[in-house]
Amino acid sequence: xxxxxxxxxxxxxxxxxxxxxxxxxxxxxxxxxxxxxxxxxxxxxxxxxxxxxxxxxxxxxxxxxxxxxxxxxxxxxxxxxxxxxxxxxxxxxxxxxxxxxxxxxxxxxxxxxxxxxxxxxxxxxxxxxxxxxxxxxxxxxxxxxxxxxxxxxxxxxxxxxxxxxxxxxxxxxxxxxxxxxxxxxxxxxxxxxxxxxxxxxxxxxxxxxxxxxxxxxxxxxxxxxxxxxxxxxxxxxxxxxxxxxxxxxxxxxxxxxxxxxxxxxxxxxxxxxxxxxxxxxxxxxxxxxxxxxxxxxxxxxxxxxxxxxxxxxxxxxxxxxxxxxxxxxxxxxxxxxxxxxxxxxxxxxxxxxxxxxxxxxxxxxxxxxxxxxxxxxxxxxxxxxxxxx
Numbered sequence: 392x393x394x395x396x397x398x399x400x401x402x403x404x405x406x407x408x409x410x411x412x413x414x415x416x417x418x419x420x421x422x423x424x425x426x427x428x429x430x431x432x433x434x435x436x437x438x439x440x441x442x443x444x445x446x447x448x449x450x451x452x453x454x455x456x457x458x459x460x461x462x463x464x465x466x467x468x469x470x471x472x473x474x475x476x477x478x479x480x481x482x483x484x485x486x487x488x489x490x491x492x493x494x495x496x497x498x499x500x501x502x503x504x505x506x507x508x509x510x511x512x513x514x515x516x517x518x519x520x521x522x523x524x525x526x527x528x529x530x531x532x533x534x535x536x537x538x539x540x541x542x543x544x545x546x547x548x549x550x551x552x553x554x555x556x557x558x559x560x561x562x563x564x565x566x567x568x569x570x571x572x573x574x575x576x577x578x579x580x581x582x583x584x585x586x587x588x589x590x591x592x593x594x595x596x597x598x599x600x601x602x603x604x605x606x607x608x609x610x611x612x613x614x615x616x617x618x619x620x621x622x623x624x625x626x627x628x629x630x631x632x633x634x635x636x637x638x639x640x641x642x643x644x645x646x647x648x649x650x651x652x653x654x655x656x657x658x659x660x661x662x663x664x665x666x667x668x669x670x671x672x673x674x675x676x677x678x679x680x681x682x683x684x685x686x687x688x689x690x691x692x693x694x695x696x697x698x699x700x701x702x703x704x705x706x707x708x709x710x711x712x713x714x715x716x717x718x719x720x721x722x723x724x725x726x727x728x729x730x731x732x733x734x735x736x737x738x739x740x741x742x743x744x745x746x747x748x749x750x751x752x753x754x755x756x757x758x759x760x761x762x763x764x765x766x767x768x769x770x771x772x773x774x775x776x777x778x779x780x
Contacts, residue, residue: 484499532544536575622668660728676688710755
């Protein structure tokens, strides 16, 4: 599969232009050598996620909304400044958070759960297993390599940094990409061979992880001056990716040619589109915007199929996320400082919970493998939420 992907990519390369030359100041060992040496030091076997909904078969189904399970929550740590982003590892065993204070914290989920046990009698549990300091400006996004123990971060200092979290003493990145713009979002291709960076530039930068050469599609549709990318995410197979932009548009891109196949202009009116992600079957896009709406779009037609209303978000880079089974959608109500949950199929609100943050959270991230999620925000704190069994 990877050979086919690389062959297809090379066939398309004349449509790309080199945008950023290979960084002459890259740190440490080459990424290719590191990934090869670390090929057997990746995650434990990744449990198959719980079955997701078949949206195409059920979107027109009418019926009662499901109940969202009750969750318990715990403050697990805090940064020294605003906690801006969070990401779970593909196997759900780790959680990383990034902050305006330029630090990254890495947590082990099993230790967080141990910390939450009411009858834990073995003394305090420290869920933080690593802290990284290597950026000089706020961190905007994080992602885990799909196979190896590598965490990447994108930041306001125009850099993308690669951290080996199998080495507990490591505090600094072992490789650095120097981009030409503020890096707002990062997303690994499922193969781990490519990395997308959403920046202040209106087109995502595609990096070859082995060479760090950057490619930019030469087939660019007209994108306004305010087309900076708030979020970029690959689909589950890497066959496409989606961007959410400051100009309010959602754009769908071919994962091999990097051509923009569909633009949903004004997806959130004149307001910014702050997040976007594809369903597991790659047929729908979930988006969130500063117009206080969460929307579900059909990839094939660009048709709006669902709206999830009743939560105000006009100021923050708000996220809307599916739970692990895609049965529910979670987002934030800035006005009431609550976490809001909708039934994905009926679009009915099924839960509103106090966030337990001081001020509305800035980020929600759901585990890919279980009924658990994380929240973080301007109060600097990180909270972990899990279903009460």
